[in-house]
Amino acid sequence: MIWETVRLSLRSIRRNVLRSFLTLLGIVIGVAAVIAMLTIGSGTTEKVKADISKLGSNLLVVRSGRPAGPGGPGGLEQVVRPLAEKDLAALVAHLTGARAISPASQKQVRVIFGTESLTSGVTGTDSAYLDARDWKLVSGRPFSDSETRSGTGVCLIGETVRQQFFGAGDPEGEIIRVNRTSCKIVGLLEPKGYTGFGQDQDNVVLMPLHAYQRRIAGNRDIDSIYIAADDRTPTSELQPRVEDILRDARRITPDRESDFAIRDMTQIADAMASATATMTGMLGAVAGVSLLVGGIGIMNIMLVSVTERTREIGIRLAIGAHEKHILIQFLVEATVLSLLGGIIGILIGLALAGLASVTLTIPFAPSPAVILLAVGFSALIGMVFGFFPALRGARLDPIDALRHE
């Protein structure tokens, strides 16, 4: 009986292809929006997590200045005393439990090769940087210690820089101009793609810190120090040690606050991931509203359908259909309709999410739970919004219904 009814409803859906399609559209768009939002959202969350772990797992980053409070970076209240090489030296000499300690100073700088130019993130650092950040070279070699010490004009470039200047060619040994200085490319960094915030992690140039300080920054400052914990030491344990050593090196008396900030990337990763997840949930909820609108569309069309088929209902009642037969017929029809819309919506939503994952280079992360939920929810919408019209059909008087033109 149920199977008959399902077949019957499929047939009546097929009979009005255009109208059924237009009715479905509401549900299709709603479900597609929800699925796309949630899938892209969870992909982004994964991406953010991966990105931050790419910054280096168990990584502490020291910057000068007080920790930015709710007021943001503008909230610094005193002239910032930058980090200096003696701070780095103190950490290298005294810190235990660290796998790599590396300085970094950064600036957006115009990089030129031949007639091409590109604004790139140029970082002055040393050979431990790659280890600290867990970056790898595709080809070439890192800076040698002597290059780091003497500030030789050598550099490592990211994939974006390579593509801009050399296409698919081999960049090694080529000389590029960075600001007003030149440097020789000695290695190519492994591509890392975009961050969850759309920042190109491959548009980078690394050069020895001294070379950067002398030729680009024009000072002896260090913007930040990256400290990677070794496998046995959690960052939470490493952080107070770093603080002690730096306070000592920077001669900060116990009554004063530190004039530097230590960030634990693991914590930031968690915070970012949960923020993205919240965002995803909210976007999903907004998309969910369109599902409701789709449901009202179903109700509308089912009411039209019941009115339009009053005579048919009359015939069915006359030849012996019970109220429940008519009720089930229209309920099944509404449910099948919205379920169909749900399935099409899921496919479109997944396709959209797939497209987004390609263009935004985030992982494609469809969730079976979300898909099942969407199927169930669209069926539920059909039942809920189809019930009132179906009941109206079932309650018709066969004599009136047969007389209906």
Added chain:
Amino acid sequence: MASGAHLITFDKVWKSYGQGEARIHALAGVDLAIRRGEFVAIMGPSGSGKSTAMNIIGCLDTPTAGTYSFMGIDAGRLDRNRRAMLRNLYVGFVFQGYNLLARTTAAENVELPLIYRGVASRERRDLAMQALAQVGLVGREHHTPAELSGGQQQRVAIARAIVTRPTLLVADEPTGNLDTARTHEIMELLTKLNEELGLTITMVTHEADVAEYAKRTIRFVDGRVASDTAKLEVAQP
């Protein structure tokens, strides 16, 4: 029960609409009895109550007062779903406007009452084919109403009415939309069903030559039976 020999009995049946001053009596105390196997034409001007009487006979409607008994059952006191069951089991309907489901094949239309009876698909198909054969529509099973002529559509409707092997066929102006030639074909078909299957037929019509096919004519005027005449020339077996 006294009405045991009768298929249909009206005992002082009233059907009234409206309230107070505006109250209208479509049927005003009708007494009537129809036996199994009869072929009855119900005639009368519009507003005479003949349609109301037919709706009550077909268990579509219930009397306001009085007793309507069908097969010895007090059908006038049954609820909607029980009357639906009664219709499904014992009554077939043929309407003036055919009332077939559009964009649905002849066979599927004929199968419809069997679906509500819970008959399995294969058996349904077989019974539908038999019914279509009985009305002379072999080879048209897969045509939709739009592809059939009026006469053929009415034959499909008759097949749908008899596919359940009902006791009673209720026909409401079955030839109202047909030309003379088609009218006679349909009436001959009904006569054949009456004579060969012993099917009881009650038929509303306002055409005297259509009523001629029936063996008894009941004429309604102002909600009452004005005349009830059996055809004289029919020889009783």
